[in-house]
Amino acid sequence: MGSSRIALLCLVGLLVVAASPVAIADEDDKIFYQITFMWPGAYCSQSNAGCCMPKGDVVPASDFYVAGFTVYNARTNSPMTRCDNTPFNMNQLGDTTELKKYWNNIRCPSSNSERSWKKAWETSGVCSNLTESAYFDTALAIRDKINPLARLASNDIKPDFGLYSVEKIKEALEAGTGAPPLIQCSRGPQRTYQLYQIYVCVAQDGETFVECPAPKKPYTCSDRILFHTFKEWMLKNSTNTNSAYAAEAIDQLLQAAMEI
Numbered sequence: 001m002g003s004s005r006i007a008l009l010c011l012v013g014l015l016v017v018a019a020s021p022v023a024i025a026d027e028d029d030k031i032f033y034q035i036t037f038m039w040p041g042a043y044c045s046q047s048n049a050g051c052c053m054p055k056g057d058v059v060p061a062s063d064f065y066v067a068g069f070t071v072y073n074a075r076t077n078s079p080m081t082r083c084d085n086t087p088f089n090m091n092q093l094g095d096t097t098e099l100k101k102y103w104n105n106i107r108c109p110s111s112n113s114e115r116s117w118k119k120a121w122e123t124s125g126v127c128s129n130l131t132e133s134a135y136f137d138t139a140l141a142i143r144d145k146i147n148p149l150a151r152l153a154s155n156d157i158k159p160d161f162g163l164y165s166v167e168k169i170k171e172a173l174e175a176g177t178g179a180p181p182l183i184q185c186s187r188g189p190q191r192t193y194q195l196y197q198i199y200v201c202v203a204q205d206g207e208t209f210v211e212c213p214a215p216k217k218p219y220t221c222s223d224r225i226l227f228h229t230f231k232e233w234m235l236k237n238s239t240n241t242n243s244a245y246a247a248e249a250i251d252q253l254l255q256a257a258m259e260i
Contacts (some may be wrong), residue, residue, distance in 0.1 A: 031129065032076040034212055037148050038067035039074045040106060041230030042161055042196040046186050052108040053235040058100035062230055065087045066103040067197060069139040071127040074204075075214040083127035088118040092132040098140050108124035109158060110237055131203075138206050148198055151176050152227075163224040166194075173198065177209035194226040222229060 040060070042049040054060060071080045091101070105113045117136065125135040149159075155172035157164050166183055173181045181200050188194030201212040 001191055002160075012060060019045055024237070030204065031080065031127070032072050032074050032201055032210055033081075033128070033138075033142070033206070034068070034070045034072055034199055035066065035142050036068035036070070037064040037143070037146075037200070039064055039159070039195055039230070041129075041130070041228035042194045043106065043189065043255050044230065044234045045194070045228050046189050046196075046259055047108070048217070051106040051235055052110040053237040054100070054104050054106060054237045055110050055112045056100055059232065060104045060106060061101040063102065064198070065106075066143055068124075069135070072153050072201070072213070079169055080127035081123050085133075086122075087128050088121045089132060090114060093117070094133065099136060102140060102143055103136070106235060107238060127183040135155070135231045141230075142200075142202055142206060146177060147175070148173060155206040157227065159227045159229050161229050162194075162227055165224055165228075166221050169195065169225075173200070175238075179209035179211050182212050182215065183221060184219040184220065185225055188228055189191060190225045193220070193222040194228050 018146045024240060040051065040062075071195065073079065073080050100113060103113065103117070105111055105116045121132055121135060125132065128135050128138075130138060152158070152169065153170070153173050155175075157169060157172060166185075170180055177200060179201065183195065184197040184199070185193040186196035191218050199212050202208065203210050
């Protein structure tokens with residue numbers, strides 16, 4: 001009887017020891033995603049080189065673009081990078097039409113977006129516990145679910161060169177997700193602050209929105225910020241010229257100033 005009890009206690013002890021590292025590993029493996037949306041109108045207005053139509057047969061959407069899809073450690077709230085050496089493989093992506101519409105590179109000189117996708121995958125995607133194709137599909141699915149431009153427009157916040165309250169922008173986005181977004185501004189025409197990037201965080205299930213960790217340096221915005229227009233012809237190599245863009249920008253900025 002005594003030997004049986006000792007054996008049982010030993011077995012329990014072994015199970016506890018064996019289970020402890022697994023529990024810790026599971027906690028460390030929990031992740032969440034931060035998706036970054038960039039407004040192209042702001043990028044075009046602030047870049048010294050302007051913006052360019054990407055190479056290829058797909059015209060970028062007149063919408064917010066995915067500018068990053070970062071994996072975070074849920075325990076430390078820190079980004080995870082280069083977790084393994086799985087290389088990027090374009091053949092894994094299949095049809096890239098949606099990626100070219102919503103996750104593209106409008107920097108000048110014109111290029112395709114493959115380099116941006118490669119960097120995203122090899123830097124952060126390899127930490128996502130997803131296959132390469134699932135990583136990009138998940139980013140696009142989250143973008144569609146949030147649909148920031150339509151969500152803002154439904155609250156009368158539109159890219160019409162108007163000035164809008166940062167708090168109203170946050171409230172409009174939070175109403176649909178249940179979690180506050182981060183808003184990053186940049187300097188626009190006449191040194192005004194303008195809506196540049198929106199950051200939203202999502203749990204590992206890709207469905208539950210969570211609050212993003214605060215950036216290392218707080219983003220600076222004024223109380224009311226410019227929502228810059230964006231037209232396809234702002235992209236160089238299109239049929240219209242950037243002088244037309246400049247003339248429209250000045251005219252709309254003057255109109256916005258008169259409404260303050």
